[in-house]
Each structure stands twice: as structure tokens, then as C-alpha cells.
Amino acid sequence: MPANVGPAKNVIIMIPDGMSVAGTTLTRWVDGGVKPLAMDELACALVRSYPSDAIINDSAPAGTAYACGITAQTGNIGEQEVYAGFDVVLGGGQKFFQPDVRKDKEDLVKVIKANYDVVTDTAAMKASKSAKLWGFFGMNGSTDLGYDLDRDPALVPSISEMTDKAIATLSSNKKGFVLMVEGSLIDWAAHANDPVGIVGDINAFDKAVTVAVDYAKKDKNTVVIVVTDHGNSGISIGNASTSSGYDTLKLSAVVDPLKKATRTAQGVADLINADRSDIAEVVAQYFGLTVSDDEIAKIKAAKDANDLRYVCQAVLGAKMAAAAKLGFTTGGHTGEDIELYVYSPKTAERPMGVVMNTDIARYMEKLLGTDLRALTARQFQLAPAAFAAKGAAVRFDFSDKANPVLVVMKGSKELKFRQNKSVAIVNGKETRLSGLVLYTGIAGGENWYVPEDAIELVN
Ligand SMILES: [Zn+2]
Incomplete structure (x- = not known):
């Protein structure tokens, strides 16, 4: 890490989830191989990425390391979306905010609508003038945005359009901003071993990097950090079939099959007709491959629309990999070092060499002139001890297991705090807090944490 890192007004951190270096190389080749990717000029270091209890990282602990500067256990995440008070949130997954799929049965869409201008298509997003903007986009039953190649551009904005809108909205704040963009x-394409999806979404992500770097170059006070959270799939250019002959493998042998595909394998599945009589035609037209009778039979036997997607990914992904001489070693994440890309107006102050993933948080800390440890001490105070010091009585209400409540009494005042919310209920009336209330569920309910202004409420 560089010793001196000057402050920056704005930080944009962009995370191409599960992007392995070979996927980046492949995307550059498919794009023509001459023009560099937007990321290329920013490459500056390698990052070690692993959780505290394993050697291959998952998204949650990896994201926590970037956000909090702490190596977390797998399965744990230090983030909260709805109650965190963000100004702009654009993405998919509306389904997961609805009471019927939530353990706590809370209607988070209602909470969001009370605090944000909520938009659900590209035109509405572009037209919104609100400083508090939430986008719920997505075609697949609102669980995700869908792959870039399969996207309906009227319903789902591209990642570069979302980045552009987020920067336009946030940059009106004179104090500066932090923006996180995830590809x-x-x-998902890497998990599915679909090289078409990998290349399509890295390409779309790289265009968003262009948007961010263009803004940063104009602004002269913005740092852009691009770093994945972990590798995925073990994608390789060259596979078992090129063990001999790799040194004469021509570019066209790799990129030509990929270029013929205009939809991902999942997108192809969605285009097959209801009686599945046009599998060969759809695959030929949108994936550029000729499927065998065996392959058609496998696809035809899919149980339902969702299974059809999985089967198409398995059959067509493997077929494309074989055609383009690509290898995959796993359907899971991989543990190699990952690439760090940084645009900074002060080039000499970029991290270099091999750094830890927690160093990314330390770097942002320096850029933003903040102290995460001091902030943690202020905003996550151990509630029982802090309230007891104020002469208040504390009890825990676990009558609804999915919604435990911390109850604090002092004189005629009753305060109630629910976990994972930045809200206090003072004598029955809701008051907004500056941070979240956390309950860790460890040690018999003692570990409740509250922000400093929650403690002041007993006065
Ligand atoms: Zn991830």
C-alpha cells in the first residue's frame, strides 16, 4: 500500500462479481483484440481474497472485506440495504423484499416506497429527478436483472446506463459521494459455465467502467476502483483438446463460435416454444451451434421452464466451450489472486504489488479521510452495557423468533429496537437512528449493538 494517499472527494468502487482473468482476456479477444478494455489502463496490483475460515472466497465475506476492512467468516455479510439510508439503489431482486418470502414477514417494498422515488423501467429511471432513487428492474420473475445479451433495454437499463444515472444523481451532493457498482x-454465467454469458456481461461491465472513468477524468477529484471479489469457474483459453496443438491455436478458432451467439444459453432457453419443437432452429439462430438428436432429447426432457434454463446452460455451455477450445474446472468459485484496477488523478498513490482484500478498505478509508474502527466503536455500541451506564433497565423480547426486540426502560420512557433496522420506537412512536441495530444471536441474547444516538434517547 502507498504510504501517502491524499483525499479524494468521490470514490467509485466497481465489483465484477466472479470475474476471472481469463474471462477478461477472452472478452478483449472477442471484442477484436486490438482495442484495450477500459479496465486495461487501470491495472495496478494483485489482490489476495479469502475468508477467515476457508481459502476460496464467497461474495458475502469478500464484500465485507472491501466495505469494513475485516476478514469475515464465510456466510456472513456486513451490509444492509433498505434501512442504510443510501441515496441511490438501482438493481433487481424485488421478489426478495416482499413479505411472503421473508422470515421476518416485513414488507420492505412498502418501506422503500415511503423513502424513495421507485422506478421499474429504463425511461422512468432516466426521467427521475429525485435525490432518493430506487430502481427495481428485472425480467426473470423479478429475481435478477437477466444477462446483458438477453436484456429488454426498455425494461432493464444497462449497467452503464445505471452507472451514469447514479453518478448524475449523487454528484449533486457537494460533500462528495461513494458509489458501489456490481456486475x-x-x-452467474461463470457458475453456469456459459462462456457467452461471461463475455457478454464482462463486456457490459467494462462499458460501465468507461462511464465511471470518463466522469473521474473530468471531475479530477474522483478515484475509481475496479476489483472482483473472487475467481469463478476456472475458465481457461485452451482446454484438454489443446494439450497438444495449443501453440498453433488460431484466434478465429476461439472467437468465431462465441461471436455467432447473440443470446446466453439461458436466453436461448427462454426463446424455445412451449412444445419444444423448435430447439434445433432456436439454438442455431441464437447460439450458432448445431445440436445433435441426443442433445435435443436432453433439452426436451427438462421438467419445467426453470429446469429448461439449467439444462440449456449445461448442454449448450459445454458445447460452446468445446467449440471455442475453452476449459472450465468447476461450477464454483476459485481461490487465485485477483486483479486490481484503479483510476486515480494521483497515479503514484495507487496500490501496487500483491495486497490483501482488506487493504482495499484501508485505501478507501484514506481516500475518504475516515476511520472505520472509530466509526465502528461509535455506531455499534454494546447495548446492555451502554444503557446500564445510563441507569436504564434492559430486557430482550424473543416472543417472535424472526423479529427479536431489545426493550429499554428508564422512568416513564420505553424504547424498543428491532434487529437490522435503523429505527427506535420511543413510547410507541418511530424515530430514525443514524445507524443500524444489530443482534448477533450469540451468548444468550447479550450481543445487541446500537448506534450512539440510540443511547442518547434514554436521557
Ligand atoms: Zn461473488
Whole structure:
């Protein structure tokens, strides 16, 4: 890490989820191989990325390391979306905010609508003038945005359009901003071993990097950090079939099959007709491959629309990989070092060499002139001890297991705090807090944490 890192007004951190270096190389070749990717000029270091209890990272602990500067256990995440008070949130997954799929049965869409201008298509997003903007986009039953190649541009904005809108909205804040942009479907395509999806979504992500870097170059006070959270799939250019002959493998052998595909394998599945009589035609037209009778039979046997997607990804992804001489070693994440890309107006102050993933948080800390440890001490105070010091009585209400409540009494005042919310209920009336209330569920309910202004409420 560089010793001196000067402050920056704005930081944009961009995370191409599950992007392996070979996927980046492949995207550059498919794009023509001459023009560099937007990321290329920013490459500056390698990053070690692993959780505290394993050697291959998952998205949650990896994201926590970037956000909090702490190596977390797998399965744990230090983030909260709805109650965190963000100004702009654009993405998919509306389904997961609805009471019927939530353990706590809370209607988070209602909470969001009370605090944000909520938009659900590209035109509405572009037209919104609100400083508090939430976008719920997505075609697949609102669970995700869908792959870039399969996207309906009227319903789902591209990642570069979302980045552009987020910067336009946030940059009106004179104090500066922090923006996190995630290219999430790169990871999904890698899990599915679909090289078409990998290349399509890295390409879309790289265009968003252009938008961010163009802004940073004009602004002269913005740093752009691009770093994945972990590798995925073990994608390789060259596979078992090129063990001999790799040194004469021509570019066209790799990129020509990929270029013929205009939809991902999942997108192809969605285009097959209801009686599945046009599998060969749809695959030929949108994936550029000729499927065998065996392959048609496998696809035809899919149980339902969702299974059809999985089967198409398995059959067509493997077929494309074989055609383009690509290898995959796993359907899971991989543990190699990952690439760090940084645009900074002060080039000499970029991290270099091999750094830890937690160093990314330390770097942002320096850029933003903040102290995460001091902030943690202020905003996550151990509630029982802090309230007891104020002469208040504390009890825990676990009558609804999915919604435990911390109850604090002093004189005629009753304060109630629910976990994972930045809200206090003072004598029955809701008051907004500056941070979240956390309950860790460890040690018999003692570990409740509250922000400093929650403690002041007993006065
Ligand atoms: Zn991830």
C-alpha cells in the first residue's frame, strides 16, 4: 500500500462479481483484440481474497472485506440495504423484499416506497429527478436483472446506463459521494459455465467502467476502483483438446463460435416454444451451434421452464466451450489472486504489488479521510452495557423468533429496537437512528449493538 494517499472527494468502487482473468482476456479477444478494455489502463496490483475460515472466497465475506476492512467468516455479510439510508439503489431482486418470502414477514417494498422515488423501467429511471432513487428492474420473475445479451433495454437499463444515472444523481451532493457498482451476472454465467454469458456481461461491465472513468477524468477529484471479489469457474483459453496443438491455436478458432451467439444459453432457453419443437432452429439462430438428436432429447426432457434454463446452460455451455477450445474446472468459485484496477488523478498513490482484500478498505478509508474502527466503536455500541451506564433497565423480547426486540426502560420512557433496522420506537412512536441495530444471536441474547444516538434517547 502507498504510504501517502491524499483525499479524494468521490470514490467509485466497481465489483465484477466472479470475474476471472481469463474471462477478461477472452472478452478483449472477442471484442477484436486490438482495442484495450477500459479496465486495461487501470491495472495496478494483485489482490489476495479469502475468508477467515476457508481459502476460496464467497461474495458475502469478500464484500465485507472491501466495505469494513475485516476478514469475515464465510456466510456472513456486513451490509444492509433498505434501512442504510443510501441515496441511490438501482438493481433487481424485488421478489426478495416482499413479505411472503421473508422470515421476518416485513414488507420492505412498502418501506422503500415511503423513502424513495421507485422506478421499474429504463425511461422512468432516466426521467427521475429525485435525490432518493430506487430502481427495481428485472425480467426473470423479478429475481435478477437477466444477462446483458438477453436484456429488454426498455425494461432493464444497462449497467452503464445505471452507472451514469447514479453518478448524475449523487454528484449533486457537494460533500462528495461513494458509489458501489456490481456486475453480478458475470458470476452467474461463470457458475453456469456459459462462456457467452461471461463475455457478454464482462463486456457490459467494462462499458460501465468507461462511464465511471470518463466522469473521474473530468471531475479530477474522483478515484475509481475496479476489483472482483473472487475467481469463478476456472475458465481457461485452451482446454484438454489443446494439450497438444495449443501453440498453433488460431484466434478465429476461439472467437468465431462465441461471436455467432447473440443470446446466453439461458436466453436461448427462454426463446424455445412451449412444445419444444423448435430447439434445433432456436439454438442455431441464437447460439450458432448445431445440436445433435441426443442433445435435443436432453433439452426436451427438462421438467419445467426453470429446469429448461439449467439444462440449456449445461448442454449448450459445454458445447460452446468445446467449440471455442475453452476449459472450465468447476461450477464454483476459485481461490487465485485477483486483479486490481484503479483510476486515480494521483497515479503514484495507487496500490501496487500483491495486497490483501482488506487493504482495499484501508485505501478507501484514506481516500475518504475516515476511520472505520472509530466509526465502528461509535455506531455499534454494546447495548446492555451502554444503557446500564445510563441507569436504564434492559430486557430482550424473543416472543417472535424472526423479529427479536431489545426493550429499554428508564422512568416513564420505553424504547424498543428491532434487529437490522435503523429505527427506535420511543413510547410507541418511530424515530430514525443514524445507524443500524444489530443482534448477533450469540451468548444468550447479550450481543445487541446500537448506534450512539440510540443511547442518547434514554436521557
Ligand atoms: Zn461473488
